[in-house]
Amino acid sequence: MSVSKTEAKDNCSAPEPGGRRDFQSARLLIMAAGASAIVAILFYFWEMEPAPRSMRRWGELFLFMGAVVFTMAAAIFLRDWFVAARKEIRKLRATARDFLFLFSLSLILFVAAKGVSTFLAVTPGFGRLTDPRIYACLIPLSALAMVVRVLISFETAIMFTVAASVLSTAAVSGRWPELLFLLLSGTAGACVARRITDRYKVLRAGTLTVPVSAITAGALEYAFSGGGQTLQACVIGAVNGILAGPVALAVMPVAELVFGYTSDIRLTELGSANHPLLSRLMKEAPGTFHHSLIVGALSEAGAHAIGANAAVCRVAALYHDIGKAGKPQYYSENQAGTENLHDALSPGLSRTVILSHVKEGVKMVREAGFGDRVAEIIEQHHGTSILYCFLDKAKPMIQDRKASEEMFRYPGPCPKTKEAAIVMIADATEATVRSMRSPSSQEVKEAVTGIINRAYLDGQLNECEMTLRDLSILGESIGRVLIAIAHRRVDYPASGSGLADEET
Numbered sequence: 001m002s003v004s005k006t007e008a009k010d011n012c013s014a015p016e017p018g019g020r021r022d023f024q025s026a027r028l029l030i031m032a033a034g035a036s037a038i039v040a041i042l043f044y045f046w047e048m049e050p051a052p053r054s055m056r057r058w059g060e061l062f063l064f065m066g067a068v069v070f071t072m073a074a075a076i077f078l079r080d081w082f083v084a085a086r087k088e089i090r091k092l093r094a095t096a097r098d099f100l101f102l103f104s105l106s107l108i109l110f111v112a113a114k115g116v117s118t119f120l121a122v123t124p125g126f127g128r129l130t131d132p133r134i135y136a137c138l139i140p141l142s143a144l145a146m147v148v149r150v151l152i153s154f155e156t157a158i159m160f161t162v163a164a165s166v167l168s169t170a171a172v173s174g175r176w177p178e179l180l181f182l183l184l185s186g187t188a189g190a191c192v193a194r195r196i197t198d199r200y201k202v203l204r205a206g207t208l209t210v211p212v213s214a215i216t217a218g219a220l221e222y223a224f225s226g227g228g229q230t231l232q233a234c235v236i237g238a239v240n241g242i243l244a245g246p247v248a249l250a251v252m253p254v255a256e257l258v259f260g261y262t263s264d265i266r267l268t269e270l271g272s273a274n275h276p277l278l279s280r281l282m283k284e285a286p287g288t289f290h291h292s293l294i295v296g297a298l299s300e301a302g303a304h305a306i307g308a309n310a311a312v313c314r315v316a317a318l319y320h321d322i323g324k325a326g327k328p329q330y331y332s333e334n335q336a337g338t339e340n341l342h343d344a345l346s347p348g349l350s351r352t353v354i355l356s357h358v359k360e361g362v363k364m365v366r367e368a369g370f371g372d373r374v375a376e377i378i379e380q381h382h383g384t385s386i387l388y389c390f391l392d393k394a395k396p397m398i399q400d401r402k403a404s405e406e407m408f409r410y411p412g413p414c415p416k417t418k419e420a421a422i423v424m425i426a427d428a429t430e431a432t433v434r435s436m437r438s439p440s441s442q443e444v445k446e447a448v449t450g451i452i453n454r455a456y457l458d459g460q461l462n463e464c465e466m467t468l469r470d471l472s473i474l475g476e477s478i479g480r481v482l483i484a485i486a487h488r489r490v491d492y493p494a495s496g497s498g499l500a501d502e503e504t
């Protein structure tokens with residue numbers, strides 16, 4: 001890559017749909033208000049008994065107002081914490097949806113902490129078993145930190161752990177031991193939930209938190225309160241760890257459903273060839289299906305090379321052109337041996353048909369409940385690039401080429417993540433190399449470099465975190481796979497071709 005950052009144009013001006021943002025903000029407000037009300041009401045009932053009796057009904061109102069004020073203070077603390085973290089930590093990119101999710105989880109944990117400390121302490125049997133304060137070691141922060149790591153990122157899981165530890169400690173009126181236990185068990189949950197691609201790995205990750213939770217609970221109990229109940233603390237810490245996996249497994253699908261996240265577990269399921277949408281693409285648009293498989297392989301290799309999420313890349317690539325399933329005959333990869341329908345259409349009409357596959361694809365995956373990650377990559381996989389073939393066809397009718405270029409651009413937005421940029425480049429390189437007849441390795445490499453340079457100079461990569469180093473490594477990786485795919489087998493002799501020749 002020999003271009004400078006300032007040379008890249010800014011064609012990524014497609015704004016986010018305002019309606020959707022407004023909807024998210026409204027949803028955020030409604031859910032925050034709802035959560036605040038639930039916490040306030042729970043507080044009201046929990047604190048009923050110790051209300052100053054002399055205040056009578058006013059005392060109840062006072063406690064209710066106190067709970068509301070406390071909840072609002074918690075909300076302000078969470079907001080400031082996550083907003084500051086988003087600004088100051090470069091890798092932390094919390095969206096409004098992430099904020100809403102973290103806010104909800106923190107409040108749920110807060111209520112759970114209050115519930116654990118209040119109900120277990122007065123439940124017959126439990127209250128006598130051990131000191132009620134040790135039940136704080138049952139607060140399932142490690143499970144929720146695992147969920148945040150799987151659905152968002154490690155950095156976000158750590159920020160969540162710190163915020164939720166402080167809040168939950170306040171809920172149980174705890175001190176240093178409770179705070180330290182929650183910080184350590186939550187950090188352990190965030191650390192072990194790495195590369196979770198199936199449900200078994202969630203359970204396994206949960207069990208890995210058992211030693212941390214058990215030893216931390218026992219050590220803190222011994223250090224802060226003497227050795228009397230160290231064993232009970234160890235056992236309760238271990239139970240927390242054992243439950244971390246099942247609790248995370250129970251929370252994750254709900255979070256995916258309510259907040260539109262797509263975990264790698266779900267992505268693995270979506271990547272199965274048996275999925276109805278992929279089966280449909282295979283039957284109705286076999287050319288597009290084959291193209292998507294190769295783009296999937298290229299994207300996965302590219303993602304591994306630069307440390308992006310390979311599972312997201314592969315699945316998004318498999319579905320990136322799913323919108324073509326409705327009108328497969330209008331796309332060149334499905335036109336083998338048939339006439340080109342665009343010969344009979346005006347360039348403007350062809351443009352409309354081609355552009356529609358992006359919008360249609362987004363609609364199809366949203367209706368199938370894929371979550372936002374795949375839908376966003378489909379929406380961004382052409383960025384605001386130009387449909388050169390129809391722009392050139394419209395040349396005789398064009399007076400101002402610059403103005404016409406804008407008409408023949410995809411509506412965007414441009415890739416906003418490394419994964420979306422990888423799929424964009426893999427898609428363009430596959431289509432280009434496929435159109436070449438028996439290309440040499442050097443020609444494939446030049447084609448890949450040319451596509452990356454053009455995307456960069458056209459400003460298509462301005463909104464993602466790709467560095468020039470990433471682009472260089474990505475180009476090499478995609479080029480290597482494409483060369484292997486484009487490699488032509490030696491001609492088989494007509495009489496001797498058979499199974500033994502397959503490895504030729």
Ligand SMILES: [Fe+2]
Nearest residue numbers: 320321381382
């Ligand atoms: Fe496409």
Ligand SMILES: [Fe+2]
Nearest residue numbers: 291320321427
């Ligand atoms: Fe494509």
